[in-house]
């Protein structure tokens with residue numbers, strides 16, 4: 001079963017805000033989730049409460065929540081080895097979120113760069129207070145489970161820093177209550193870049209969809225995107241993130257998906273030009289996404305099994321979350337409710 005409680009704990013989440021995970025989500029985060037379920041007591045969730053910080057169509061949100069869970073299972077999460085659940089199934093997230101809101105300075109929250117970016121995109125009148133407190137709900141997500149490590153991409157580092165600050169603040173004020181977590185960020189894949197603009201993070205909200213590799217795209221679409229990736233004007237295949245961001249990004253993706261070291265790839269393609277590299281990488285990508293799509297569809301075709309996996313996950317998660325919340329309420333001085 002591999003659920004021994006003496007293992008260090010990890011927790012992470014992904015939003016159900018798109019019709020497909022993209023390659024950045026997979027290489028930056030989900031791939032680590034799959035590996036960590038072997039060595040850690042792992043909790044992974046689909047963060048639907050976070051998703052509604054921007055407008056969501058109810059039908060689409062429901063479908064995308066199941067779709068996110070199906071993709072996580074297709075990527076290799078095993079419900080026997082980890083706890084997989086949906087955030088809104090565990091009410092303690094919103095409850096501890098409120099407590100954390102009351103511990104965070106307004107200026108402190110205003111310094112979160114992801115909020116600044118996302119609210120700038122929407123215009124400050126359309127951005128919600130929920131978007132502003134988004135990182136604080138994330139803090140609650142992590143602290144509820146006493147997580148030791150949080151596997152995420154580089155863009156989440158500041159939110160984990162905030163989590164550490166608030167955990168320490170609460171512990172200092174009310175006594176030792178929360179584990180202070182560390183980010184688990186793998187340097188090589190912490191930031192996968194857009195194939196058309198290799199200086200920007202690959203993101204679902206990219207300006208040019210050709211730069212975004214969605215895992216559920218038709219494989220032939222993926223092949224096309226890889227083949228038209230932006231590189232540079234010379235032809236040398238060499239990893240140099242500063243001078244050659246496009247080629248370096250392709251090498252990172254290739255190396256991670258195949259387990260071949262970057263120096264080996266540099267040697268293999270020496271003198272061969274970008275065309276050869278892209279053709280081979282396109283094939284590697286197609287081989288990766290084809291079974292991924294099939295497995296995702298299999299889970300979607302059986303919503304009863306999927307929902308029952310999520311129900312079991314929520315039950316396991318809730319047992320942990322309820323205990324942490326009860327201790328927190330007691331430390332704060334809330335009068336216990338008599339039953």
Ligand code: ATP
Pocket residue numbers: 013014015022024025026027028029030151152153154155156189190191192193201202203204205
């Ligand atoms: P997006 O940037 O596409 O809007 P997001 O960061 O808003 O995605 P999620 O979909 O919830 O939100 O991200 C899930 C995980 O994927 C996070 O751990 C995030 O750090 C990681 N991630 C997202 N994009 C990349 C990327 N380009 N490279 C590496 N990791 C990424």
Ligand code: LTN
Pocket residue numbers: 011012013014015047050137138141142150151152156
């Ligand atoms: N903000 C994260 C999603 C997220 C998360 C979490 C990640 C919500 N709660 C807890 C790690 C731990 C993002 O990827 N955009």
